[in-house]
Amino acid sequence: MCRQFLRRLVNDEGGNVLPLFAMGIFPLIGLVGGAMDISIAYMARSKLQKACDAGVLAGRQSMSGIQFGSSEKGQAKEFFDFNYPAGLYNAKKLKFDVVQNSSAVSELKGTASADIPTSLMRVFGFSEISVAVTCNAKKDLGHNDIVMVLDVTGSMNDAPSTGGGSKISKLRTGASGLFRALDTNDGSTTRYGIVPYSHTVNVGRSLQNRDILVEQQYVDGYFYQSRGRTYFANNGLKTVHINQSSWNIGNGGGNSGGNRQGFRTSGNACIEERASDGYDTNPIEYSDTVTLQDVDGTPANGNDSAKQFGRYDPGVQNGHTQDGCPSEATTLREYDNETAFNNAVSAATARVTGGTYHDIGMLWGLRFVSRNGFFASDNPEKRGQYPVNQHIVFMTDGKLDTGPSLYSAYGVDWLTDRMQGSGTQTEKHIKRFESICTLAKSMKVTVWVIALDVTDVNSVKKCATSDSHFHTSDGSDLEEVFESIGRGIGNLRLTE
Template sequence: MSAAWVSGFVSIKRLSRYLIAAGRGLAVEQRGNVLILTAAFLIPLLALIGSGIDIGRVYVARSRIQQACDAASLAGRWAFSQGQATDTATAEALKFFNFNFKQGSFGTASFTPSVTVTGTNTKVVTVSASTTLRLTIMGLFGFRPMTVATTCTAEQNFVNTDIVLVLDTTGSMKDKATSSDTQTKIEGLRAAVLALFDQLAPIQTQLAAAGMRMRFSVVPYSQTVNVGKLIYAVNTGYMRDPAPYRQKVCSSTGWNNNCNGYTYPATSVSHNASWFTNTWNGCIEERQTVSTITASTSAIPAAAYDLDIDRIPDSDTTRWVPYDGDAETANSQEACPQAAKRLQSWARADLVTYLNSLTPDGGTYHDIGMIWGARMISSAGVFADSPATYNSMPTNRFVIFMTDGLLSTNSTLYSAYGMEKYDQRVTGGDLSTQDARHHQRFNLMCSAIKNRGVSIWVVAFASSLDTNLTNCASNAGQASTSANSTDLTTKFVEIGKSIGAMRLTQ
């Protein structure tokens, strides 16, 4: 409370004592008048009530000016992040201030807020405002108008930023989200990713100017992922060769030598260097896992090397197997998405070309997508692409997971886990639990990523969010649905704004 208010209250207290003493004197002398006494006591009572009213007005005015100041500084700083000049950013800040606090509100005197900008690469916007508020009732007792002032500062604290996009490119992405959409879902996804890139482009430029970086990785997924040639480029010994594949073998023949039955034994197949370089599409089968993971499993088993994010291959059980549809002849359904991309800085034209190459096909195995999202964003492991710091500055890390459907597996698909009907790597033979077991692998991987300080966003496109998808996100606000292509673009822009958000520093 200000000295003026304290002084005022002391004066009122003295006045009250004087009037009470005078009233007692009147009563003793029996010459008092009820009307006089009532009037005497009304004066301090009015002063006390009036002080409460005026203090309330001052409090509300100060709060509203503070809110306007915060909004103005953030708006000005955001204008800079979009590449605007100082004059434009200043005008934007003033516009937001005046929108949130009208001149004359709550009886304040007319004033003009000031906006100052400091810094070269890292702009800091400071907004200051000061005015006076005329006291309605306490003014009758000689109190002068009170000063209401505030100062607020907004800046964008630049840090290195790594973003991994784990994108569902399964067969249903060739459809439209709604009949009214002009684009298929894969076309809508391309537009949304570009909108995210464009939203963050000014910040990417400013980071580069400050000696830092913003990078993107893309992991398209279906029933497997296409990361094999990335692994092979790091170390050819990380791929297992020879490797076992299920092959269709005639088990019996009839009188005319036609085959009456088949078996599908695991048969060792070797590949030469030319096959790896020229023939192989790059998709992989995951390394050794265990079939003991169920819906209630709470920790990753030690022998589940497929879920070990950072383990460097040192034996056949820890190496990846080339996905080879020619070798896997057990009447399985194949699908291999577009090759994934490691963390890198992108030119927009290159990103457009890459996104246009994404082709919908295959089943929906969320776990394999998130497993490789984890490996791409990891600071260790086979790629070790995302160190905690770069140029002595920290790195913020994000995974954006987009799917157009709930997890859906099939025992006859040739997936990253072979052909489950015969290989039984995930279910151990209980095929009825296949989806539930893959769900839990997905859940375990989401938890492992978040435990590393990585922020996860989950977007369901033309689909609902189940508990697994919702819980995968870092918080409830980072799990959402998009009903159509326009909504998806809007959501990706919102994510971009959050990743590049400013903060108030005062």
């Protein structure tokens, strides 16, 4: 009986569960707790990486050229803090630092780190998990062609609503912000074209002789007074040969004769726009929309009159009471330094005159940058192995205004009625302007728009590639606006 009791005692397993559980609980805590704490640390690291990326991108975006100082560093820190708020995941010793890469000054390098407290793993002596990330940001090595289409109409001589100097003087100094923001030494090339516009453009020097008409039609007639009122006796159209032209009148003296070469290089080679593709050329007609052929079509030879431009000649054109020729436009070219760029802008904006025809300015801006038109040989898709990005920066201080008896690139509207389509003359030109903007974007040209001291921006805002490409300025911040556009041009990307 005693032996049976002892045998049952030896074989009895009751009560062993507790010590076995006690022995197994610690590995279980380590397994579950480790998974939880590591998961939290992983999420913290992921958030830290995103914040680091945001920080260096913001810092690089705020740089003008290759200038990186306390302001840009502060911008980077602000974006890091926004994306990783203090206390997130109970992080301790949260650090973020960003510096300029000494061997590639167009690049920023960032580091971020934090200690993430543990919960269950603390039992095993692991009170925190350290996480750290790195991040870099730079602008891709790419080239930029930028055509600035600048309003130089009469109102630009006025002061903006905020007071101070004239709007044109603010433009001359403010445009330097664009150059400064893109002035890097990373091997990329940035070229600038400048198209000053009012009611016409001065582009003859940029063209070839064969692009200019030898004979063209002008309004014939005269104004006269009767019973205290002014009338115009319209005698129809007259054909004028170029050697009978007086295209210097109003801008430094007359010229009783000449040829296409003389006209183009006169400094006063403003043009009358050619007829729209497929429309009548005698008399000239314009569509209220613009096609790719209107932009890129070039004359086959010196006799291809349908694709040639007329001479803007107030001396032989009758029926107008207002005229004027802006300063010469310049095609895409590099500038060695900011002073050379500023001098070019000042020269292009020296003549401030006339009414506001956005469509003629935008049309020639697009012609200057197009890869398939008049300047195709100078506008490649790539330089070396890197692409050339194309941009138009369009700046105006007002709404499109055709004027009742203004002599523009489209003739004297009130007499010749060349513009086809429905609506008023102004509405037709607005439609034409919007058509050019749409065409530019379809050609992969990025369009930036600056409305300078403009209250009604609807007609020009649509032209911009997106809302982020549209800017307003009261005049006092115009340089900052140009600089902001410069920072936005190019391909900003993370390198790690």
